[in-house]
Amino acid sequence: MTEIDRxxxxxxxxxxxxxxxxxxxxxxxxxxxxEAEDHPEAVELQRRAEDVVPGISLSTVYRTLTExxxxxxILRHQFEGTPARFEHSETHHHDHMIDVDTGEVMEFANERIxxxxxxxxxxxxxxxxxxxxxxxxxxxxxxxx
Amino acid sequence: MTEIDRxxxxxxxxxxxxxxxxxxxxxxxxxxxxEAEDHPEAVELQRRAEDVVPGISLSTVYRTLTExxxxxxILRHQFEGTPARFEHSETHHHDHMIDVDTGEVMEFANERIxxxxxxxxxxxxxxxxxxxxxxxxxxxxxxxx
DNA sequence: CTCAATGCAAACGCTTTGCAGCGAC
DNA sequence: GTCGCTGCAAAGCGTTTGCATTGAG
Numbered sequence: 001m002t003e004i005d006r007x008x009x010x011x012x013x014x015x016x017x018x019x020x021x022x023x024x025x026x027x028x029x030x031x032x033x034x035e036a037e038d039h040p041e042a043v044e045l046q047r048r049a050e051d052v053v054p055g056i057s058l059s060t061v062y063r064t065l066t067e068x069x070x071x072x073x074i075l076r077h078q079f080e081g082t083p084a085r086f087e088h089s090e091t092h093h094h095d096h097m098i099d100v101d102t103g104e105v106m107e108f109a110n111e112r113i114x115x116x117x118x119x120x121x122x123x124x125x126x127x128x129x130x131x132x133x134x135x136x137x138x139x140x141x142x143x144x145x
Numbered sequence: 146m147t148e149i150d151r152x153x154x155x156x157x158x159x160x161x162x163x164x165x166x167x168x169x170x171x172x173x174x175x176x177x178x179x180e181a182e183d184h185p186e187a188v189e190l191q192r193r194a195e196d197v198v199p200g201i202s203l204s205t206v207y208r209t210l211t212e213x214x215x216x217x218x219i220l221r222h223q224f225e226g227t228p229a230r231f232e233h234s235e236t237h238h239h240d241h242m243i244d245v246d247t248g249e250v251m252e253f254a255n256e257r258i259x260x261x262x263x264x265x266x267x268x269x270x271x272x273x274x275x276x277x278x279x280x281x282x283x284x285x286x287x288x289x290x
Numbered sequence: 291c292t293c294a295a296t297g298c299a300a301a302c303g304c305t306t307t308g309c310a311g312c313g314a315c
Numbered sequence: 316g317t318c319g320c321t322g323c324a325a326a327g328c329g330t331t332t333g334c335a336t337t338g339a340g
Contacts, residue, residue, distance in 0.1 A: 021314050021319060042305085057322045062168045062305060078225070080277070083304060097266065100274050108269075117280055120253050121242065126282035129245050132225070133278045135262055137271035166339050187330085200310060202297045207330060228329055295338080303332065312321070 007034035007090055014071040025060050028052040033074060039085040039096075039105045079105070079134060095133040107133075152179035152235055159216040170205050173197040176217060184230040184241075224250070224279060240278040253280075262283045 011020060011030040020026075027048040040048070046061045065086055068074040077085045079098055085105065093114075094107040113133070120127045147190075156175040157167060167170075173194040185193070191206045210231055213219040222230045224243055230250065239252040257279070266273045 023314065023320060025321075052195070055322080059306080059323080060321060063307095063320085066306090078223070080223070097269070097271065099271070106269070108265050109263055110261055113258055113265075116255055116258045117278075120255055120258075121280055121282050122285075124242070124251070124253075125285055126242065126244070127285050129281045129283050131278070131280045133262075133276070135264050135266055135271075135276045136274045138274050139172075140270055140272050141269075154323095168295060168339065170296070200297080203329095204298080205296060208295080211331090233319075292340090293338105296338095298334090298336105300327100300331105300333085304328090305331080306325105306327070308325080309323090310321105312319105313317105314319085315317090 003036045004031070005014055010034075010090060011068060011073050011088065014068065016072040018067065018071055020067065025049070025056050026057065026064050029064050032066070033088050035085065036087065039077065039087050041083040041085050043083070045086065050145050080136065081098065095135075097135040097137050100136050100138055147260055149176070149180045152233055155179075155235060156213060156218050156233065159213065159218040163212065165212065169198050170194070170201050173201065173211055174206065174209050174266050178213070179232065180231050181232065184222065184232050186228040186230050188208040188228070190231065221233055225281065240280075242282050 008031045012027070012036060015022060015026065015030070024075075028074055029045060029054075032045055036048075041074045042061050042065065043060065045065070046056060046058050049056050049061065065074065065076070069076050069086075072088050073089055077087070077091045077096065079085060079096070082103070092109065094109040095113075097106040098104070099106070117131055117133075118128060153176045156179060157172070160167060160171065160175070174190060176197075177190055177193045181190075181193075187203065187206050187210065190210070191201060191203055194201050194206065210219065210221070214221050218234055219231050220234045222241065224241070225232060227248070237254065239254040240258075242251040242253055243249070244251070248290075262276055262278075263273060264288070
């Protein structure tokens, strides 16, 4: 069983747990999401799913994504100036760095930043429900291209 | 000259520098923005401006906001689940904490987080153009209400 | 007097929704 | 066979834009 099969299984069981039917459209989307290494937007997911289920509608894509997000198995990111992007939430928590020139999305994790965020909230009597940290960046001149 | 007059002056001169006309609508918006202590959205700014210029249109509000943002004198924030919110950028840099229950927006600044962000980008050969850090929080049980 | 700014209404881009027919269970 | 899901088309929401008119300079 591959890593991707495992992820697909995970997404599928989340839907089953929610008591919904696994249709051809949903099965296609689940595997597309499981094998995505990037951060595709809804239309891109539709495009990829069409290889398996030609004619799948964008409404279905959005409805499924909304359901999966509610189940907590995928994440929806609203970066600046683009439609929402999605990724399965199996991997550990991370934040994002977006190259403003290319649109490329990279991931990073920094334990110390996380800790400081919690301290900031704590100091004011709050606890963090979730956060959003996005670095909009540009390759440095002379940097490795 | 009050602090608010100073801010209004600052916003006005940014527009003048851009070579645009200071109309009644714009003058009203500039002072509304200057005296705002919160993070109002476009319709709210329109509402406040209407006290001075009844009938000011939302298009005008948006057009002026876009211009001021381009001049770098106001900031546009796209928090989750709400229309864009605006604030004059006179004060020093800060990030935001949003109470998910009340919608209240609070500001905070943390030098160490800023520094770590720069380091993360630097380590990968990038420099930060701008960032977005938002903490979606909830008052802790037993915390000062 | 001129040309930029306004208000209106229409278009926009992304996302959600109502509905009649379809298909997973 | 039931009833949840689908595709379609239409609506929603915040924001932008085209255009004829108005008003700042």
